[in-house]
Amino acid sequence: MKKIFFFICIFNLCFANNIEKVKLALSKELQNNFSNISITKIDIMDTPLPKDFDQYEFLRLANAKFNKAQGFLRAEFKTPKNIQKNIFFRYFVDANIEILKSKKPILKGEKLSPLDFNKVSMDFDKIPINALSIEEAKNLIAKVNINKNTILKRNMFKINALIKRNDPVIGILRDSNVDIEIELIALESANLGERIKVKNKEGKVMQGIVNGKNRILLQ
Structure with a gap:
């Protein structure tokens, strides 16, 4: 009985490890x-899982916006037979997020300034999908x-920047006398000479300096 109990615990732990890896990946995407x-808190609702799921290797989450407190995600795994397999999960997120609220009237044509808004914490489930973040509140x-007292949204502004959030960009990594180019996605807007955060296809976040239209020098 003890051996049976031991193997049941190991089996459940392997299942849990894969689920926890999905949760961790989702947490990183949200951050x-x-x-x-x-x-x-992050909850994952299991779909019917393969019997050998404990032997699967978690690879990554498929690209998605992840801008809602609940929804569906697609996770990519490698099976014991070295075959890539997609599994869908429903997720629920309990979180708070800082939004921006105008503390005075802002006129059409005015450039947004840090003096124009306050940061206010709000339930992630209740924020407008296009709510403006503090990282985006520049060059607008x-x-x-x-x-006054209006939640600031992206559609209220136009961007006056060389690179805009979610733009595809080329990151240049200089190694000795060789320039290596990497395809990336901008996580914020920036102008020439400004520092910007970007991520690669695997979701890894990097920083660089804008040195041209949709081009950055990685640091």
Whole structure:
């Protein structure tokens, strides 16, 4: 009986490890997308899993926006037969996030300034999908008149920047006399000479300096 109990525990632990890896990957994606997010809990609702799921190797989450407190995600695994397999999960996130709220009227055509807004903590489940983050609140010009105590949203502004958030960019990594180019996605907007955060296809976050249209020098 003890041996049976031991193997059951190991079996459940392997299942749990794969689920925990999915949770950890989702947490990293949320933190990449919202650097000011404070996550309390992440729940994953299991779909019917393969019998040999404990032998699967978690690879990555498929690309998605992950801008809602609940939804579906696609996780990529490698099976014991070295075959890549996709499994879908439903996720639920308990978290708070800082949003920006105008502390005075902002007129159409005005450049957004840090003096124009306050940071306010709000339930992630209740924030508007296009709520403006503090990282995005630069190089912006109001497209409409904005009243006091209004939650600032992306569609209220136009970006006056060389690189915009979610733009595909080329990262240049200089190694001796050779320049290596890497395909990346911008996580924020920036102008020439400004520092910017980007991520690669695997979700790894890097920083660089904008040195041209959709081009950055990685550091």
